[in-house]
Amino acid sequence: MGMKISELAKACNVNKETVRYYERKGLIAGPPRNESGYRIYSEETADRIRFIKRMKELDFSLKEIHLLFGVVDQDGERCKDMYVFTVQKTKEIER
Numbered sequence: 001m002g003m004k005i006s007e008l009a010k011a012c013n014v015n016k017e018t019v020r021y022y023e024r025k026g027l028i029a030g031p032p033r034n035e036s037g038y039r040i041y042s043e044e045t046a047d048r049i050r051f052i053k054r055m056k057e058l059d060f061s062l063k064e065i066h067l068l069f070g071v072v073d074q075d076g077e078r079c080k081d082m083y084v085f086t087v088q089k090t091k092e093i094e095r
Contacts, residue, residue: 012053
């Protein structure tokens with residue numbers, strides 16, 4: 001069963017504008033619409049938003065999170081420098 005944007009925002013403890021912002025930035029996919037025209041979000045989208053929130057708590061930027069999602073999304077362009085990114089981020093975290 002899918003969720004409308006207000007239900008998704010409540011389930012993830014964010015506001016609706018955050019959901020829209022993540023869509024614009026390509027962090028979450030734009031959802032399909034139901035017959036009434038409402039956007040219907042999946043539980044996978046909710047999981048992704050919760051992951052984004054957790055990574056932000058660990059001081060990852062949205063740009064860095066977008067790069068990490070390149071692995072999940074199997075996006076070769078975002079993945080090409082993943083080793084360099086992870087080494088640099090590990091050093092940054094250790095400091």
